[in-house]
């Protein structure tokens with residue numbers, strides 16, 4: 001079997017795609033790079049907003065056309081596969097195999113019988129399963145929990161992924177060891193709400209550590225960089241900020257979604273915190289890590305949001321001074337309380353507010369990024385950048401950065417770079433050695449000559 005996977009959605013879906021891919025390979029499949037080469041195409045779907053659902057619809061439409069021309073099996077997994085909406089789409093586009101987020105290990109059976117395998121309850125074996133590390137990559141994701149116990153009124157995730165189940169710390173550390181052995185330098189711990197790690201009933205009974213203690217444990221493993229996503233403010237404790245500050249491997253980057261700066265809107269979203277409480281967490285983070293990089297998620301145009309409510313979001317943005325933000329227009333999702341009970345705002349009101357928020361975000365990101373001008377940053381370079389002769393990667397603070405290749409730094413690795421220019425979205429720099437001296441550039445070397453230059457050992 002030649003299989004090809006297409007992934008939409010968040011990092012949790014990327015992790016799941018990797019896991020299913022490793023299952024497929026262990027069943028004897030060859031993974032191929034394009035739909036045209038494949039006889040099985042598996043689409044990992046997202047249902048969080050209308051747009052990703054539309055994308056899945058048009059992709060499945062295209063795959064149905066191809067099925068009419070040649071033998072092709074089409075599968076659908078992920079969040080949309082779990083919903084009635086998704087099953088209707090699957091029927092319409094003649095999807096052969098359906099796999100729910102809780103039954104990823106059943107892909108073999110599902111393929112054999114061309115059936116649907118799904119389940120909201122994550123099977124124990126899924127938590128115990130350690131997928132093989134990604135090949136030749138310096139970055140990896142590591143799922144520490146599945147599902148979500150919150151009930152934000154706009155959000156479909158608790159319906160698609162079910163209640164929260166934390167993974168056993170021993171499994172997490174074992175998976176981490178296998179990543180480190182494979183040469184991974186940066187690990188991102190994943191969960192819908194990592195601050196609530198260990199809070200679910202099973203985890204409490206079994207005496208799992210708190211998220212702060214898990215960070216400390218992971219930090220002792222020898223990994224060079226630890227990041228995590230996402231944090232829910234309701235479960236944030238000052239101990240998490242303290243653990244981050246005292247654990248050198250943990251990057252001082254916090255993604256703490258606020259969604260709105262208005263208490264009235266936060267109540268209607270059922271976010272379980274107030275503006276004041278949120279700001280007190282930001283103060284704790286800044287107290288322990290004065291230089292922390294702060295990111296957030298914001299929804300504009302939630303039903304009933306007035307101009308005054310929106311002004312509260314803008315003023316909160318100024319009060320925190322975020323480095324970056326993911327900004328979304330409210331998208332009514334069938335099956336959520338806000339879809340059922342609230343009236344959607346007119347499209348032009350929502351887009352006009354988004355435009356104003358983007359202006360604010362750009363101003364702050366420009367100002368925040370400018371503070372790095374001239375500083376030396378540790379950079380994890382992934383590989384070739386779009387511009388020829390350059391490498392791209394990111395800093396500990398998660399800023400994307402581009403640097404020209406230099407002697408001893410021709411390919412992916414962990415290096416140091418001095419920042420020479422900044423924009424609201426990017427940093428640009430030059431590679432430097434341990435004493436801060438720029439590494440010599442390679443102006444006239446072709447690819448073959450460049451390959452002869454021995455890279456410096458990775459840090």
Ligand code: SAH
Nearest residue numbers: 154155192230257297298299328329330331
């Ligand atoms: N568990 C994470 C977020 C998961 S969804 C958390 O609570 O932080 C990622 C982001 O999508 C959310 O933070 C929210 O900003 C956005 N989002 C979720 N549902 C949405 C909807 N119906 N319309 C618009 N944005 C939405």
Ligand code: SF4
Nearest residue numbers: 148150152155157192
């Ligand atoms: Fe959705 Fe809220 Fe859970 Fe995040 S915490 S996944 S926004 S219900």
Ligand code: F3S
Nearest residue numbers: 009010046047048079
């Ligand atoms: Fe989308 Fe599911 Fe992630 S709805 S954002 S893929 S948890």
